[in-house]
Amino acid sequence: MDGIHDLGGKQGFGRVQYPSPPHEETWEPIVRALSAFAIRKHIYNMDEFRHAIERMAPRHYMAAPYYERHLTAVATLLVEKDFVTREELEALVPGAFPLAGPIGLGRLPAPPQAFAIGEKVRVKNEFVPGHVRMPAYIRGRVGVVVGISPVYPFPDAAGHAMQAPREPTYDVRFRSRDLWPDSCDDALNHVGVFQSYLEKLETG
Amino acid sequence: MGGKRRRRKKEYDPMANASDQSPATPEQRTAALEIVLRRKGEMPETFVEDFTDHAEEKWVTDNGARMVARAWTDPEFRARMLADGTAAAKEMGFEFPEHHRQLVVLENTPNIHNVIVCTLCSCTAYTIIGAAPGWYKDIDYRARVVRESRTVLREMGLDLPASTEIRVWDTTADHRYMVLPMQPPATVGWPEDKLAKIVTQDAMIGASRLEMGEG
Numbered sequence: 001m002d003g004i005h006d007l008g009g010k011q012g013f014g015r016v017q018y019p020s021p022p023h024e025e026t027w028e029p030i031v032r033a034l035s036a037f038a039i040r041k042h043i044y045n046m047d048e049f050r051h052a053i054e055r056m057a058p059r060h061y062m063a064a065p066y067y068e069r070h071l072t073a074v075a076t077l078l079v080e081k082d083f084v085t086r087e088e089l090e091a092l093v094p095g096a097f098p099l100a101g102p103i104g105l106g107r108l109p110a111p112p113q114a115f116a117i118g119e120k121v122r123v124k125n126e127f128v129p130g131h132v133r134m135p136a137y138i139r140g141r142v143g144v145v146v147g148i149s150p151v152y153p154f155p156d157a158a159g160h161a162m163q164a165p166r167e168p169t170y171d172v173r174f175r176s177r178d179l180w181p182d183s184c185d186d187a188l189n190h191v192g193v194f195q196s197y198l199e200k201l202e203t204g
Numbered sequence: 205m206g207g208k209r210r211r212r213k214k215e216y217d218p219m220a221n222a223s224d225q226s227p228a229t230p231e232q233r234t235a236a237l238e239i240v241l242r243r244k245g246e247m248p249e250t251f252v253e254d255f256t257d258h259a260e261e262k263w264v265t266d267n268g269a270r271m272v273a274r275a276w277t278d279p280e281f282r283a284r285m286l287a288d289g290t291a292a293a294k295e296m297g298f299e300f301p302e303h304h305r306q307l308v309v310l311e312n313t314p315n316i317h318n319v320i321v322c323t324l325c326s327c328t329a330y331t332i333i334g335a336a337p338g339w340y341k342d343i344d345y346r347a348r349v350v351r352e353s354r355t356v357l358r359e360m361g362l363d364l365p366a367s368t369e370i371r372v373w374d375t376t377a378d379h380r381y382m383v384l385p386m387q388p389p390a391t392v393g394w395p396e397d398k399l400a401k402i403v404t405q406d407a408m409i410g411a412s413r414l415e416m417g418e419g
Contacts, residue, residue, distance in 0.1 A: 007347040008323030008374060016345045018360045018411070020338030027234040033255040034237050037247050039302075046303045046378070050325055066326065066341045068230045074237055084240045092236035095228035133376045135323050137350065149379040150305045169377035171308070176351065176372075185354040187370040192377030 001104070001129060002136055004058035009137040009180060028067040035074050044077045047159035051131035052076045055100035076100040104129045106160025109167055110196040119145045121172060121198045131159025134197045137179055138172070138189075142201065146190065147171030154196060167195040265334035267298045268382055269403035273396045276387045285309050289382065293332055300331055306379035307332060310371070312413065317368050318383045319357065319410030321349045322375040329380035333408045340409060350374060362412050382408050388415040 007013075038044060044052075052073035053061070061069060076099040078084050089097045107130065115121055125140040126132075133155045149171070153164035169192045176187040227233070241247040248254075271292060275282035285292035289307030290300065300307070307329055310318035322328065323346045328336040339345055339360075349356045353370045357363075364370065373381045385407040391399060406412045 005324055007343055008321075009351040010347040011351075013344040013347040015359055016339050016342055016348070016356060018339045020342075023338055025230075027231045029256045029259075030234050030238060030252050031230075032259070033252040034234070034241055034247075036255055037241060037251055038245070041245060043245065053325065062343070065230070066338075071230060071234055071237060075233065078237070078240060083244050089236055089240070092239060093228035093232040095232070096225040097233055097236070098227050133324065135374060135376055137323075147308065149308075149377060152303075152305060152378045169379065171373075176353070180351055184351045185370070187353045187372050189350055190371060190373045192375065192379060194377060 001054060001132065002127070003054045004056075004061045005054045006136050008135045009184075025065075025067070027071075028065075031067045031071045031074070035070055038074060038077070043081060043083070044161075045153075045158055047131055047153070047155045047164075048077060048161060049073050050155075051103070051159040052080075052100050054131065055103065057098075057101060060098055072098060072100055103160065106130045106162045107156045108162070109154040109157065109165055109194075112167065113195065113198075113200065114168075115145050115148075115170055115195070115198060115200075117145050117148065120201050121145055121170070122201055123172070123193060123197055124199050126197070128156060130156060132156050132197075133192075133194060135191060138174060138191050138193070141174055141179060143172040143174040143178075143191075145170045146173045149192065152194075154194060156196070169194050170198065172198070259335070262299065263331040263334060265403075265405040265408070266400065267293070267296070267331070268329075268333040268405070268408045269400040270396075271296060271298075271332070271382075272384060272403045272408065273399035275384055276399055277396050282384075285384070286311055298332055303378050304329065304331070304380050308373075308379055308381050309384050310373060310381055310410075311384045312386050312410075314386070315368055316371060317357075317364055317410065317413065318371045318373060318381075319349065319353060320373050320375065320381045320383065321346060323347070323350055324374075324376055327375040327378075327380065328409075329382050332380075333382055333405050337405060337409075339411075357411065360411055362416070364413075383410045385414050 053069045079086050122142050123138045149169045151166035151168050158164035171190050172193045174189045176184040176189050275285050286309050289309040326336055326341040350372050353372050407414050
């Protein structure tokens with residue numbers, strides 16, 4: 001989905017607060033541990049967890065600190081997996097318990113198609129309703145494969161608790177000036193791209 | 205219409221779209237989730253404490269720093285680490301969560317500078333370089349570093365020469381990156397233990413270069 005989380009290349013943001021100011025919140029390590037427990041117990045997987053964060057209302061996402069996004073995702077998934085109802089959750093706290101928005105449709109991977117290091121590839125011009133790990137800034141763009149990673153479950157299926165066949169991901173190199181012509185610093189941008197998101201370039 | 209300006213019912217709340225009530229604090233919501241996982245997920249009483257202790261003791265920046273120091277002093281290890289970062293890390297006894305299946309090590313040179321980001325969330329090789337710092341998870345860093353890398357790095361205190369090529373790596377899949385920084389020339393000949401102490405997390409993300417630091 002073209003969600004609020006897909007921030008790469010968005011404009012209007014400010015200076016990075018660097019170094020980070022001291023930060024000590026006792027609830028944050030608890031959230032981290034609770035989510036790790038749920039993952040280990042296979043209550044949900046990492047892709048479902050990421051997608052639950054992505055489904056947060058944009059206003060909530062932008063305003064929430066990092067670990068509040070995590071806690072919202074954990075709560076959303078526990079409700080969706082019938083561990084607890086929203087009413088039960090709200091009965092445990094003095095106030096509302098905001099959750100992420102409803103989940104849409106996942107999808108299966110494309111038919112397997114291998115790419116080689118050094119090969120020029122195009123990112124498909126796809127608009128996906130559910131979870132996807134292709135940042136919008138590379139959609140439809142051409143790059144070169146510079147690395148191949150071991151197979152992983154296809155996130156667009158795994159994020160929706162579907163059987164997720166595994167497929168390789170490729171580190172694809174783009175020129176920043178091809179991604180944002182006339183409006184960027186010169187750099188080589190690398191993105192880890194799942195095989196299903198790529199297509200062969202037609203050779204003439 | 206009376207011409208009277210309508211008064212807003214209550215303060216603007218960015219999270220109030222789902223409920224009329226204002227949200228409980230994150231502390232209260234976290235405590236509720238802990239109760240649910242204990243009652244319905246059979247989470248052991250000591251899990252949170254045990255997990256946090258383990259994370260704080262084992263998943264520390266010193267792990268990556270020791271890999272870097274060893275790469276500076278042992279050319280064979282360096283070659284192994286660049287070819288297969290996961291194997292090199294495991295060789296030194298470091299662990300990975302189930303979903304981190306590969307550690308890719310990116311070598312800085314005088315003319316190439318690597319910098320890591322996760323634009324979609326905040327993925328990091330946290331068992332190797334330690335939990336991500338606040339600025340890395342910040343929306344400003346995630347939005348800008350892919351598009352304005354040189355400017356962002358300069359704002360963060362790293363002013364790279366125009367001749368240095370910047371390579372940005374967006375952690376969008378489930379392999380993880382770490383930068384192998386260049387060794388400061390003044391430290392050549394130091395023992396590995398002493399070298400490990402000068403390697404910072406920021407240098408392994410690519411927000412700084414050790415050889416350009418003061419001292």
